[in-house]
Amino acid sequence: MLAVGARRGWKAGTTDIKGAFLNAPLLQRTKTKTERIILDPPKILSRAGIIPPYEKWLVTRALYGLDISPKSWAVFRNQQLNGRRFQSGGAWYTWQACRTDQNLWRILSEDGRLCGLVSIYVDDILGVMEDGVLQSCFSDLSQLWACSTPEYVAQGSVRFCGFDISEGSDDRRGFLLRQEAYIDEILERFESEHQGSLRTSKVPALRYDLPHDKKEMDPLQVKLAQKLIGELNWIGTRTRPDIIFAISKAAQCITRDAVLAVEAATQIFKFLKATKEEGLRYVANPDSFGKHQELRVPRKEALVEVFTDASHAPDAGRSQECVHVFAAGQLIGWSSNKQTMTSLSTAESELCAVLEGVAYGEGTKCVLEEILQVPVQAVIYCDNAATVALVTGSSNLWRTRGLKIKAAALQERLQCDIWQMYHLDGVYMTADLGTKPLTASRVDELRKLINMGGPTSCRPQASRLQATNMLKILVCLAMLSTVDGATMEQAMTLDDMATVVMLNFGQTALWMGLIAMVLSILFLWETAWFLAGYQRIKTRSKEDQSSLPSSSAPTSTGMGTTTATGTASNASTGMISSTPPGMMPTPSTGMSSAPTASSSAPMPPRKAPPVRPPRSVEPAGSEDYWTTRGGWHVRVHRQPRIQLFDPCDAARPFGLEELTGDRVTYVTFQNDGETQVIRDIFRYKVDAKRRLDRTWKGVTEFVIC
Structure with missing residues (x-):
């Protein structure tokens, strides 16, 4: 909703x-x-x-x-x-x-x-x-x-x-879903029962080993662990996917070591105290291809995305899996739990997580289709290349034949275009948040990918508070520097102290010199970073200009994005990022096939096509035609169309084997004259005949091998 x-x-x-x-x-x-x-x-x-x-x-x-x-x-x-x-x-x-x-x-x-x-x-x-x-x-x-x-x-x-809904306060609007009032309530009760104030922590879970044998435990301690984890589970399953793994691990300790379970719950409370005002953000315009252009299918309203990950045998037993389900570009469901059976390999544990994600995605897909009354596209992402190869059918190793039977249900859905499956770099796998303990920086990165945060109005206040604290520290140092050692000794003597350990703070010049040295080091460090960044930008700009034709203005591109003039809709702007290193497109299925386990060296990455400026003048005439310009086969579109051009469906003076698969489309919309550049790979089914939201004319260019 x-x-x-x-x-x-x-x-x-x-x-x-x-x-x-x-x-x-x-x-x-x-x-x-x-x-x-x-x-x-x-x-x-x-x-x-x-x-x-x-x-x-x-x-x-x-x-x-x-x-x-x-x-x-x-x-x-x-x-x-x-x-x-x-x-x-x-x-x-x-x-x-x-x-x-x-x-x-x-x-x-x-x-x-x-x-x-x-x-x-x-x-x-x-x-x-x-x-x-x-x-x-x-x-x-x-x-x-x-x-x-x-x-x-x-x-x-x-x-x-039980959860609070507020309106987004930034330029992306939308809603913020959180449970700050409930978190305050349980934190206050926890601190009063334990007679002490909790410190804060930047991570919800620490690394610890689960005990293999059950210990004799105090029944009161078991009840306390059950109570704390039950309260946390209400939060984790409603608005906080960032603590769901920590809750799962703590729950696994209840019947084995209740003391360890209470310690794990305490760590989660520390993390919640530091992030109690944060929650899930549902925005009006989510990033079409992800925050880092990492996704293969553009996000739209009629789209279900599933991200799955598994940690193989973290405690020499069953694997831990996590599933994230996105609808309309927003996270709406998640789970983290131990798998029901022990897996013999990483590929098997990842495959079990994928199949679990498909089950979640099917249910979400049915609900979304009934709400929107349109067909809903379903995509699943996995960061294990061997699992993707198993499902797409590009792996023929005898050791994995048993897993192919388990993957048959998903293979049928892929063949019928009900689902699509792609490999995703583990750096951008959001489900990694629910499979293992992570560092504070990694937790922050993944929380940003699932669009977690708090009211934006709180961030400037935090920055001002940090600046104020830093100013107070400098003022205190300056005041200490004015106190002479003899004066302090006299003050101590007047208080009749028996034993006095004197600290000689030195002269004012020493302290002021120390402060000046620290500030100078910071200034030199920031200056060096600025100059290095400027040099990198200058070098990259020269390389980009050398690859562009001199007769046209260059188009601003970066990180696999496209630049369009005017205001284009979210569903049709941007581009599909190029194939990750080691992954080659499979023309027959439109899926990415991974190298088999027997490969000795990774496949070289695809060379991105040179960026060309969009055409500002429509070609005259009434019939579409082919032409060749340098290293490009070009299709000039004189007739208005709604779909992107697929060379497989048209007569052509060359063979498809001459093309790398890279396609650049320069679009001019007929209703308002808005222009747009779309870069993608036409060999993928999801890209080949993608429909835009308006009729257009223009040029489609294909890179020659």
Whole structure:
């Protein structure tokens, strides 16, 4: 809901239904027998003479406390809401229940356009809709049932099902999902019970070995470990994927070493204290190809991405796996747990994680397809080349034939284009966050990749606080430098101290000279870095200019991105990054095949095609034609088209074996004249006939081998 709502710029709000169960008639437990529930009224009513002493009450509504009441309310609620219509701004909107999730509802306009989503948990309601429609929807609900006053995210933070939702405060807008209030509550309780203030930590988990044998433990210590880890699990499974591995490891210690489990939980509390105001950010414009242009498929609304990773036998036993599921470019689901069976190799453990990720992705894909009512693309990323080779069928080693049977289900999905699988460099594998203890810098890198953070307004304050503390330190040093050693000795003597250890602080000039030396070293260090960076930029600029034609202005490119004039949509801008070193495209399947285990040397990386400037003048005429310019075969498009050009589908004066696979498309959109440059590899199925959002003319260039 929040991922789709943030991408569409919708607003969010909450309300709850008062006495929800009492609105619903009580259902029968079975269809064959009629059951009646009769209660004795409170005795105080008969003693006061309000009712006669023999009076009994017949229950006709879903009374709180009855096991059939939740179902009675759910059935009654769905009957009332499904198909209900309300008016907003002169237009009518309709409630439509989702079949994949009975607690999820779509708000549709008269022409069937999706205008909002509603999630109902018993009597709590979260709505994410267009601005005016949200207020009208809550107003209509208050006419149907007695509801609390609605709270809107635009007016401040709101709470739903135990977590806080606030509005993004930066230029990317969206929502921030966190549990700061709950974290403050459990931290305060933990510190009061342990009679001491916790220090902070930059990592949620430390490296430790799980005990293989069970120890005799104090039952109170076991209960304490269960209590602490249960509280942490509520946070980790809702808004904090960065602590889910630490929670999993701590939970594995409960029945083996409760003391170690409590220590592991304490470490997580230290990390939460340092990052309690942070959570998951759902933004309006997520990076199309990732923060470092590392992804192979551009992120869009109708896309499910799965990232999987596994740590093979970290404790000489079963492997630890982690799965991250992204929808509409945002992280919506994650898990970290030990695998159910012991794996014999790293490839097998990674394959088990991939199959688990496919199961999660299939469920997410069904829900997203029902919400959007369009086909949803599914992609899975794995950082193990051997596993990718197993699934794509490019590995023929006899030792892995047994694993091919296990991978058959995913292979069928790849062949039917239901799923796509790509190798991803381990540096950018977000699921690495849930498989092993990491350093503080690595944790920060992965948290940025999954778009975790806090309110942006807090960051400048932290910087000012650090600057203020540094200033205070310098002032204290300056004050100490003015105190003479003799003066301090006299002061100590006047206090009648028996033993005095004197520290001679020296003269003022010594301290001031020390401060000046430190500042000079810092200045020289920063200057050296600046000059080195300037020299690298200057050298790179000369190399880029030498590779460009002198008759045209160069196009600004870097890190595999494309530069387009105007404002292009997120779904169609950018480029697919070139094939990673050691990976070659497979024309028959469109997948990346990895080198087999028997390869003795890695394959050389593909040489990127030279960057050429976009064409500013459309070719005259009415028919498309081929031409050759230097090291390029060029297709000039005079006819408007919506798809990128695939040379496999057109007559050509050369063979496909002459092309490297690199394609550069210079696009001029017909409606507004906006230009765009798209660099990709046409041999990948996902790229070959990619549709843009508007008709265009222009030029497509292919690199000659």
